[in-house]
Each structure stands twice: as structure tokens, then as C-alpha cells.
Amino acid sequence: MSTTNLAVIPGDGIGPEVTAEALKVLEVAAPVKFEQTRYDLGAERYLATGEVLPESVLAEIKEQDAILLGAVGGKPNDPNLPPGILERGLLLKLRFELDHYVNLRPSRLFPGATSPLSQAVLDKGEIDFVVVREGTEGLYTGNGGAMRVGTPHEVATETSVNTAYGVERVVRDAFARAQARPRKKLTLVHKTNVLVNAGSLWWRITQQVAEEFPDVTVDYLHIDAVMIFLATDPSRFDVIVTDNIFGDIITDLAAAITGGIGLAASGNINSSREFPSMFEPVHGSAPDIAGQQKADPTAAILSGALLLEHLGHLEAAAAIDAAVLADLSERGTSPRTTSEVGDAIAARVAG
Amino acid sequence: MSTTNLAVIPGDGIGPEVTAEALKVLEVAAPVKFEQTRYDLGAERYLATGEVLPESVLAEIKEQDAILLGAVGGKPNDPNLPPGILERGLLLKLRFELDHYVNLRPSRLFPGATSPLSQAVLDKGEIDFVVVREGTEGLYTGNGGAMRVGTPHEVATETSVNTAYGVERVVRDAFARAQARPRKKLTLVHKTNVLVNAGSLWWRITQQVAEEFPDVTVDYLHIDAVMIFLATDPSRFDVIVTDNIFGDIITDLAAAITGGIGLAASGNINSSREFPSMFEPVHGSAPDIAGQQKADPTAAILSGALLLEHLGHLEAAAAIDAAVLADLSERGTSPRTTSEVGDAIAARVAG
Numbered sequence A, B: 001m002s003t004t005n006l007a008v009i010p011g012d013g014i015g016p017e018v019t020a021e022a023l024k025v026l027e028v029a030a031p032v033k034f035e036q037t038r039y040d041l042g043a044e045r046y047l048a049t050g051e052v053l054p055e056s057v058l059a060e061i062k063e064q065d066a067i068l069l070g071a072v073g074g075k076p077n078d079p080n081l082p083p084g085i086l087e088r089g090l091l092l093k094l095r096f097e098l099d100h101y102v103n104l105r106p107s108r109l110f111p112g113a114t115s116p117l118s119q120a121v122l123d124k125g126e127i128d129f130v131v132v133r134e135g136t137e138g139l140y141t142g143n144g145g146a147m148r149v150g151t152p153h154e155v156a157t158e159t160s161v162n163t164a165y166g167v168e169r170v171v172r173d174a175f176a177r178a179q180a181r182p183r184k185k186l187t188l189v190h191k192t193n194v195l196v197n198a199g200s201l202w203w204r205i206t207q208q209v210a211e212e213f214p215d216v217t218v219d220y221l222h223i224d225a226v227m228i229f230l231a232t233d234p235s236r237f238d239v240i241v242t243d244n245i246f247g248d249i250i251t252d253l254a255a256a257i258t259g260g261i262g263l264a265a266s267g268n269i270n271s272s273r274e275f276p277s278m279f280e281p282v283h284g285s286a287p288d289i290a291g292q293q294k295a296d297p298t299a300a301i302l303s304g305a306l307l308l309e310h311l312g313h314l315e316a317a318a319a320i321d322a323a324v325l326a327d328l329s330e331r332g333t334s335p336r337t338t339s340e341v342g343d344a345i346a347a348r349v350a351g
């Protein structure tokens, strides 16, 4: 059995609990041995040491094959935790340093999951789409500034930076994913009627790359129109490709309509494989229920499946997927502990 | 009876039909006489003359007391109509030239309207909130550019520009609206954890202005969290204040969850009253059903009510509102023509 080096960042709150279950399932499913290195990054370490992501730790992580992250974030409004410090100093820093240009977020309405949408909307068709969100450009580049701060004359700017290089690689990745799916449909989402510069670039590159994928159907929607379709007919979507901020917004709505972020998995992927990719549940650290074995580890477990898929272990990934599906279909109403859910899914995978 | 000078821009597609009904109801309801001047702006005029918004027309419109707009926009993919030309050259141009810094979009789930949300979500409480979207700053200022266009080295930028002046006036307007509502609650929406410069400005000014409105409860949500709440518990919102692009995104989702943009009214308001404000339904020109008396004029009629409210005719505005509510509650399943709906609502207002 070959060995895969896995960086594990359990994080804060419920992070360690759900990560433990994801690892439990990964170990049963994977055809490789994971050599784990744990990194205690997150709110706790910051509060204890003032460190968010030391350069030496980043250098070590860069040498791993993949990263599994639980969730980071301290107690809401902790005066010792400056707002945004973990988001920018850790989560976004990893995305940028490891060039995670594909932020992958599958959205499926799982059996047994409760959607906030009406039966009439759900009857329109199955909800099963993937959002390919660009992860290294746009409004997330920190290209902003402010002058006369705190005065009545303050001006504050945020610049969305988009490059042909950056757009093309993520659009190509999205086309390849669309081509591999039964419906082979790609929807570009932007706001070309207002953001003419960035919009033209995204539009033009999508048209260009489309020529390499003649079997993929392409359409375009403004971000505001996407809101309407996600609420009234989400079955129309197959693969969505969009920029960093629109992707952030779309994926939370997508998670909500498919039963909540408790089930949403995600991958921060460097498709060119120069750096390790990172997989994490979309949910946060939920400090209010931490340590009580109340958290649902399903999103973390599904993130493990995305990790296996990325590493090329397609059968193992499919086995986790199937086990989660079966578990969800048969979930009763009596609550299980975090590790009971992990055990049940691991048992199905071992099956 | 005093006279109010009203610019009427019926526009394209179903615009003229719904505008006719809005005027019909306005004339019955208003305690003033409207002196109407019609402007044939829109796709048709552009296609015939190449003109979008001539300076002389703009100058005339600036002298009016208020503007009622139907909808503008030609046939989809008309090769003679460059994409975005009417949006930027007419709609956004009017917002900027007339300093419409308050883009007001009420969202109510009307009786008889069909929401795409499940009964379980609707049972959480009444959906009745207002979005105050900033209309003259942010990503809509056209502060972007591109270099090496069309090459693999293209860089395209879009800059969100936010000023203390611009943020403060719209935030203050939103607080005043919150104070006038029973729940007196204001939610600031931004993405402060990523957009630190603009986010700090919005946050700081909201805290400052809050001191003038001690009876208003203030909270804050990231734009992505708003997506989740709009899908799972929209009753939590009362007044939302946010920037131009987030407001664009939120209001389309808000319209969708309250039964569709067929009922959504909006005002582009210059609260300082230096320029006339403009009122319009949120829907587009729907060229596919134009001229067939199939369009629902309700959103245009409700936009007329917002116009009256802005001009200070609160009772007349409330009368239209009540008439629309009654009409919606008693709508059967047999379709009525556009003018039948207008007649019915006008009769209730008169009655």
C-alpha cells in the first residue's frame, strides 16, 4: 500500500470532532495509507500564542499530498480575536499560498435532507449541481485601500482583479467537470452588463474554451438572475463557473436550498497539482455545541470523499458517497452522536 | 388641486402596458393633478435613432417632480442592440445623474402570491422587509479597466468605490425607515471579513449613525449568511441596508421568495430631493408577451404607490396598497388582461 502524506488541521469548536469521523471513514475507504501530520492552527493557537500561520508551518504543509481541515473560528465577538484574522490569515492565506484556484462545491439534495423549498419547486427535477468558484482572484486579492479614514471624507476601495491566466484555468477546469457529468452543461455566472471589464474577460474566455469542449452546452446568467433560478428551479443547473465573490454567495444559497451547510462539502483545489489541495466542510466551528458530540460529521466525511476523488481514488470516493447516501436515507428521528454517525458510515463503507 | 410634473418613460415590451395601468391607478388615488410628459426612451428609440439618453432629454427630466418608468430592453440577443447599452446608458445613467442614492425595494409575501419556499419556512413568520440598496457607488461606478485585452496576459479590474459621504446618507435613510416601522430593526449586510476597507467604512458609519436612532436594533450579517436566512427564515428581516452589488443580488432573491418579480416594486430615490426620484417595477420588458395584455401590472401599480409615498401623499399610497392587497387576495384562477387588473385596482381605490 502506498503512503499519502496528509496534513490534518482539526481547528476549533466542532472541527476536531467532525475531522475525527472524516479520518475514520477515510481510513476505511482509501486504498492507500495516510501518514498524518496534525497542525493545531486556528483560534485556540492564535489566542495562546498570537500565531495564525507561521511561515515554517506553511512550508511544511506545502510538502504534503493533501490537507483535511475541520473548521476554524473562536467564540463570536471574542475581544481577543480580531474580526477576520483567521479568515484572512489562515483560510484565505492557504487558498492563495497553495494556489487553490478551483473552489469546488457540489450541491445535491440528499435523500432525507429537508430543503426550505416547496414541493412544487422540488418536483421540477433533481437538484444536483456543482459550483466551480474561482479561488485566487477577484475581490479576494486584498487590492483595496482607504484614505482619510474615520473622517467625513473617507474613501474606501476594493478592487476585483481578474487575469486571463486565472480565468482561463478555472473555466477550463469547469468545462472538464461538465464534460464528465451526464448533462454536460455549463453556466457562466457574472454581471457582464455592469462589470464590463471583468465581465468581458470571463465571457470571452468562456467562449474560447468552449471550442475545446464542443459536447458541453454553455449558457450565461447574471448573478441576480441566478438568485431567482436557485429559488424557483435549481434543477436547471449542472456546473456553474463564476468568480470568487459570486461563488461565495451562490454556494451558501446552494447549501441552504439543499438542506443546510451541515451537509455541504468543499474542496480548495490546485488542479495543476503544484501544491496540495485542501478539503473542508462548508460549515463553521459552531463553538456553542463543541465537545458535545452533537455535530453532524457528514459534510466533513463528504469532504474526505472529494479528497479521495482529487487524489484519483475514484472508487473509494464513490464508496463513501454511497455510504453517506444510504445513511442519510435511513436516518431516523432519534439523534446520534457525532461518532455514531461516523461509525455507521464507516461500517457501510467497510460493508 | 396642485400640479405635479411627472416624467413618464413607458419603455419597451410590456412597459407601456403596465405603465398605463399604473397611471390609471395613480390618477384615481392621488390628491394632486399629474402633468405628464412622455419620453420614448428605450430600445425602440435606440434602434431607430441611435440615441439612448440625449443630454437635452436628461436636462428636461431633471426638472420634473418625479419619474415613472415601465421597463426598457429589446429582444434578447438583438444584434443591433449592444449588450448593456440600455442598462448603462439609460438606467444606471439616470441613477447616477439624478443621484438616486437610495434604491428602495420592499419585499412582502402578498396574500395569494406563491412563494417557492416551503410551508415550514413560511410558518416561521410574516415576510415583510425592505431593502435599502445604495445606488450611486460601489462596483457600479464604472471604475474599472483592462489591459492587454484579448491576449493571454489580459488583466481586467473593477473597483468598488465607497465614500463616507455616500455611505452615511444611505445608512441614515435606512435607519429612518427602520424607525418608522413597527419592528424597528436594521441589518447591515456586507462582507467585512474579506472586504476590509469598504467593510470597515460601512461598519463604522452604521455604528455612528446608530447613536442617532437609539430605538432601532442593529445587527450585521455577511452577504453569504444572508443567502441562508433568506432561504430558511426571511421573517427575521425588517430593514436591510447594503451596498450596490449586494443589494442587487439580495433584492432578486427577495423578489423570488415573495412570489416573483411580477409583484416587486422599486424606487430610485434621491432622498435629499435635489433631483426627481424614479419609480419602476423590478421586472423587465418581457418582449415575448408584449402587446398581448398578458402582463401583470401589479408591480408597476405598487411602484406608483411608492411614488406617492415619496411625494408625501401617504394616505393615497396606503389606499393603493390596500387595493392591491384586496385584489391579490381575491384573484381567482381565470386570467385577466393587463387593463382588467388595472381597472379592478383603480375601482377599489375609488370605491
Ligand SMILES: CC(C)[C@H](C(=O)O)[C@@H](O)C(=O)O
Binding pocket: A087, A088, A091, A092, A248, B193, B194, B224
Ligand atoms: C470565511 C470566508 C473568508 C470564506 C469566503 O468568503 O470565501 C467563506 O465564506 C467561504 O465561503 O469559504
Ligand SMILES: CC(C)[C@H](C(=O)O)[C@@H](O)C(=O)O
Binding pocket: A193, A194, A224, B087, B088, B091, B092, B248
Ligand atoms: C439592469 C441592471 C443594470 C440593474 C442593476 O444591476 O442594478 C438591475 O439588475 C436592477 O436591479 O435594477
